[in-house]
Amino acid sequence: MKIRKQMGMLVVALVCGLGFVAPVGAADAPAARDLDDVLVYPTMEDGSIMHWLCISPLRYDVAFLGDSMSADVLEAGGRNELTVRPRAGEAVQRQRWQKMHFNGAVQGPSMCELFAVSGGYFEYGLTYCCAYVYSPVDHPNAVAAASADDALKMIVNGKKIWSNQIQRSPTYDSDQVAAPLKKGWNTVLMVVDQVSGGHLLCARFIEGDKPVTDLEIALDPPADNATRHPAAAYNKEAADLMRHVDEFKGAGKWAEAIGACDQVLSKYPLADVAPRAAYMKAQVYYSTGGEKSLGQPDQSIEALEALLARYPQDLLAEYALLDVGQLREQALKDLVQAEATYRSFEDRYPQSTLAARSVVALARMLAEGRKFEDALLFSDKDKAKQQYQAAVAMAKDWHDNKYGVDVGKQAWLREVMESIRGHLGTP
Secondary structure, X not given: OHHHHHOHHHOOHHHHOOOOOOOOOOOOOOOOOOEEEEEEEEXXXXXXXXXXXXXXXXXXXXXXXXXXXXXXXXXXXXXXXXXOOOOOOOEEOOEEOEEEEOOOOOOOOOOEEOHHHHOOOOOOEEEEEEEEEEEOOOEOOOEEEEEEEOOEEEEEOOEEEEEEOOOOOOOOOOEEEEOOEOOEEEEEEEEEEEOOOOOXXXXXXXXXXXXXXXXXXXXXXXXXXXXXXXXXXXXXXXXXHHHHHHHHHHOOOHHHHHHHHHHHHHHOOOOOOHHHHHHHHHHHHOOOOOOOOOOOHHHHXXXXXXXXXXXXXXXXXXXXXXXXXXXXXXXXXXXXXXXXXXXXHHHHOOOOOOHHXXXXXXXXXXXXOOOOHHXXXXXXXXXXXXXXXXXXXXXXXXXXXXXXXXXXXXXXXHHHHHHHHHHHOOO
């Protein structure tokens, strides 16, 4: 305690920016039922699947080095590869499933660049790619034709149909195996190993020498009789309505803007712009950026919490959580709830590049309340000074917009966080 008091003035927002706070709740979302309405995407003309629900990187135990296709890293989270029905936002190993729409522009017309999922290069881990595939008819003679960099495992409708433990660059259709598709919904899971070098996937279904092109791809788990909404037309209609929201807000027509937001959320809840409509509604009630609004922070928090509940996987949900903390702190003067909100950010979005903003806001609030001891990182004064200096250097990089794009530095930061927690004895 004596050392802590000597260090009192050492701690400011930069040090706290390392994010020492312990998790306050479970990251996994509760189990939810399959959806009655889903957006669907077509395959490419050659049948290639370019829309996937992905999670990466997932690490396997060292016992599986050189035998990664035998690993089922989902088991540690109470799931398994044969029965999993993931949805965007669900967490495994502090990573989250996310919707990915690949365009083949990086490595080839139908190659999916899997490093886009992880946000950067990694070695010795897996990327899982899931698609809910609707077939209007039975395809009893369908063949799964795929390739990957590196090893590849294919699971269709809960059955492992292929495993190829290999290090390679992919070639189209190099791995082929019988994969009958039933009329209705089929679950397709591709597991791709990454040892070193590139990290790619290409996959489609063929019959004879022709591609299967009558398939539709959903990225949300569908109920058996789910209504399928073609994504392109659905999103266009929602975007057209969203333009009215922007017009009403710009003209200061608050009631009309909120009404239009509610219309987007009720008619097009699956649309790409739906999270923006939810966020815009909150900003109309109270603008955290100082723009003209109705000045109603309680209603704004209610709208933001609705966004967090409905679209937890969307980037705007991360901003919404920061806004909730800011509103509770600055508009409502509820510092207890504000602190809890700021502390919850890292647990809910551990990989977010906005995590530093949350802990900096927390540190500033603690400093203003003269709670210096709550912000201390180490009882070792020399080590605390080293971390302080590292934080200063990182703050400069963050200011120069390097924090959000330098994956290696983010990994270093996470290691520092774990070191701090271990030193303090926090979970």
